[in-house]
Structures are given as C-alpha cells and as structure tokens.
Amino acid sequence: MTRVLVSGATGRLGAPICAAVAAADDLVLAGRVARSLGGGDGFPDLAAAIADTRAEVVIDVTRPDAAEAHCLTAIAAGVPLVLGTTGMAVEGAARVDAAARAAGVPVLSCPNFAITAVLMMRFAVEAARVLPDAAIVEEHHVAKVDAPSGTAKRTADLIEAAAGARPPISSLRLPGVVANQSVVFGAPAQTLEIRNVTTSVEAFVPGALLAARRVGGLAGGLHVGLELVLD
Numbered sequence: 001m002t003r004v005l006v007s008g009a010t011g012r013l014g015a016p017i018c019a020a021v022a023a024a025d026d027l028v029l030a031g032r033v034a035r036s037l038g039g040g041d042g043f044p045d046l047a048a049a050i051a052d053t054r055a056e057v058v059i060d061v062t063r064p065d066a067a068e069a070h071c072l073t074a075i076a077a078g079v080p081l082v083l084g085t086t087g088m089a090v091e092g093a094a095r096v097d098a099a100a101r102a103a104g105v106p107v108l109s110c111p112n113f114a115i116t117a118v119l120m121m122r123f124a125v126e127a128a129r130v131l132p133d134a135a136i137v138e139e140h141h142v143a144k145v146d147a148p149s150g151t152a153k154r155t156a157d158l159i160e161a162a163a164g165a166r167p168p169i170s171s172l173r174l175p176g177v178v179a180n181q182s183v184v185f186g187a188p189a190q191t192l193e194i195r196n197v198t199t200s201v202e203a204f205v206p207g208a209l210l211a212a213r214r215v216g217g218l219a220g221g222l223h224v225g226l227e228l229v230l231d
C-alpha cells in the first residue's frame with residue numbers, strides 16, 4: 001500500500017483524485033493539502049503534511065505559482081512527486097530538476113493525465129515527421145489560470161523536436177469546455193486533424209493514479225510526460 005498525499009485536494013481535479021486514491025486497493029489517502037484545510041487529514045501546508053502523514057508520494061494539482069515551491073518541498077523531504085499542476089516557469093523547472101537530481105528524488109511532471117491526450121501527442125509526433133506544417137488549437141474552461149496550456153506547450157516541444165519547426169498555438173477559453181486540443185497538419189490539397197476531447201475532470205484521474213504508482217521507479221530528476229510510465 002502506497003501512502004499518497006494530494007496537494008490541491010479541494011480543487012476541481014484534486015477532489016476526484018482524493019476520492020479515487022481512497023477507493024484504490026493499493027493506495028492509501030495519507031492526507032489532503034489546501035490552504036483552506038486544517039484538522040483531521042487536512043493540512044494548509046505541504047511540508048507539515050509530509051512530516052505528519054509519512055507520505056510516500058505527493059500528487060500536486062494546485063496553481064502555477066505554487067508548483068516550484070511544492071516540488072522543492074517534496075524533494076527536500078525525499079518524497080517522489082507527481083506534478084499535475086501546469087504553467088511552472090522554465091527557470092523553475094530547471095531548478096526543480098537540479099534539486100531532484102542532487103537529492104536522487106524523482107519528479108514526474110504530467111501536463112496532461114488523460115490517456116487520449118498522451119496518444120494525441122504521440123500520433124502528432126508521428127504525423128509531424130511527414131507533415132512539418134502544423135498548428136495547435138487548445139480550448140479550456142474559463143477558470144484556467146495559464147495560457148497556452150501545458151499540454152499545448154508540450155505538444156509544440158515534441159513537434160519541434162520531430163519536424164524542426166515549432167507550430168503556433170491558439171488558446172480559446174470558453175464556457176462549456178473542459179479541456180480539448182486539436183493538432184492540425186496541412187499539405188497541398190489536404191489536412192489532417194488529431195483531436196483530443198475531455199468532457200469531465202474524471203478523464204484525468206486514472207492517469208494521475210498511474211503516475212503515483214510508478215513515479216518511485218524513475219531516477220532522480222525532473223521527468224516530463226505520462227507516457228514515461230504508460231507502456
């Protein structure tokens with residue numbers, strides 16, 4: 001049984017992750033972290049929560065401005081962390097990687113926990129090798145803090161590595177949307193669209209639990225992408 005601490009536990013994504021961890025046969029919900037929590041299994045502060053709960057893995061789904069500090073807190077405590085929070089600055093990611101390597105603690109950053117999104121990125125890389133002219137359109141709910149999305153930036157990174165050119169990203173924020181992304185490829189007289197659609201945050205929960213189960217098997221350092229533990 002792996003003891004999992006969920007940081008961002010009261011959020012749109014954190015709450016269903018807590019429920020799924022609690023329901024899983026092989027995981028224990030060691031505690032819940034959010035600034036508004038306190039008492040019982042709830043903590044307002046991640047460092048205190050790790051110390052009190054003897055957590056073996058942290059899942060962080062909070063805010064971009066808290067991501068680096070939370071990663072560094074888990075690393076200092078020697079606890080592997082799954083980062084579902086998107087929007088951490090590139091400089092912050094470099095500092096997290098350096099600290100994680102030095103401490104020998106794995107951090108797995110997953111810009112998207114949905115299996116269909118991971119496959120969308122994989123198929124986009126395959127297409128980009130043949131069709132280098134591409135564009136990304138990402139659509140999210142209006143409360144999303146960061147833009148472009150972490151998934152769009154990750155997809156652009158992968159396509160740039162495969163095709164040598166970085167695709168432009170368009171970001172839409174609309175009521176009625178959860179999280180969708182299209183990658184569109186163009187060539188004379190033909191286009192190809194690879195589209196991932198999620199209709200509820202439930203789409204992200206199985207991937208978050210999979211990452212929590214497997215992050216401990218990775219080497220110390222910052223790793224990016226659920227695909228690293230998918231196959």
Ligand SMILES: NC(=O)c1ccc[n+]([C@@H]2O[C@H](COP(=O)([O-])OP(=O)(O)OC[C@H]3O[C@@H](n4cnc5c(N)ncnc54)[C@H](OP(=O)(O)O)[C@@H]3O)[C@@H](O)[C@H]2O)c1
Nearest residue numbers: 008010011012013034035036061062066085086111112113
């Ligand atoms: N990887 C993926 O597949 C995926 C999917 C969806 C969303 N996300 C990302 O996950 C993150 C959370 O999204 P959401 O929609 O669940 O947000 P949300 O509903 O606003 O929830 C944020 C949670 O984090 C807590 N929080 C915020 N700042 C904190 C801090 N400094 N310390 C401790 N807790 C803090 C909030 O509680 P308090 O305000 O009480 O602290 C709340 O529990 C975002 O970065 C989003 O982009 C990732």
